Amino acid sequence: EAGVTQFPSHSVIEKGQTVTLRCDPISGHDNLYWYRRVMGKEIKFLLHFVKESKQDESGMPNNRFLAERTGGTYSTLKVQPAELEDSGVYFCASSQGTTRTDTQYFGPGTRLTVL
Amino acid sequence: AQSVTQLDSHVSVSEGTPVLLRCNYSSSYSPSLFWYVQHPNKGLQLLLKYTSAATLVKGINGFEAEFKKSETSFHLTKPSAHMSDAAEYFCVVSATDYKLSFGAGTTVTVRA
Numbered sequence: 687e688a689g690v691t692q693f694p695s696h697s698v699i700e701k702g703q704t705v706t707l708r709c710d711p712i713s714g715h716d717n718l719y720w721y722r723r724v725m726g727k728e729i730k731f732l733l734h735f736v737k738e739s740k741q742d743e744s745g746m747p748n749n750r751f752l753a754e755r756t757g758g759t760y761s762t763l764k765v766q767p768a769e770l771e772d773s774g775v776y777f778c779a780s781s782q783g784t785t786r787t788d789t790q791y792f793g794p795g796t797r798l799t800v801l
Numbered sequence: 802a803q804s805v806t807q808l809d810s811h812v813s814v815s816e817g818t819p820v821l822l823r824c825n826y827s828s829s830y831s832p833s834l835f836w837y838v839q840h841p842n843k844g845l846q847l848l849l850k851y852t853s854a855a856t857l858v859k860g861i862n863g864f865e866a867e868f869k870k871s872e873t874s875f876h877l878t879k880p881s882a883h884m885s886d887a888a889e890y891f892c893v894v895s896a897t898d899y900k901l902s903f904g905a906g907t908t909v910t911v912r913a
Binding site (some may be wrong): 689690695717719721728730731734737742743777779781784785786787788789790791792793794795796 | 844846847897906
């Protein structure tokens, strides 16, 4: 069974540019999550999709971030325009259920560097 | 509210010696607790999880953790470290729903 995959693994862009990160969850997992780890900080929750619907965006830092999950399969996270403080590692995870006991399976992350 | 504190940012052990990674949590509800590991250039991999069943939880690769409610702790141990255990380890709590709260991480170095 394929795990969660993310693309690209690394991205280096200049301040003001746009970047789109992609996540492919485990097949059959309706729940998809984005998390972020900024340098020196803990991994933080960004948002949660159930199928194609955003269930919880409470962790999104501001309106420069736009997440989509068209068709309920893969998801994209766009940052536009990127700022220096957006640098970090962006993780995607997926799960079958949403209870506190359900395991979230994580991808390898995308390391974003904004210069 | 929920939070996690990993008491050591870095642990260095010799190969073949025990490993102890300390984690304390805070939660208003009965939590689920997880340990994840991240090897270089790899994703976060689940080592083990506690979900209110047995308090001593066994995970993959010889790791285990004990849930101690009175001490609000969930320390991770392994009797004998292997070189392949060098990685970053995260203690994670989930109290009421899907939102995971991560500790700051503990980097483990294994000396030959």
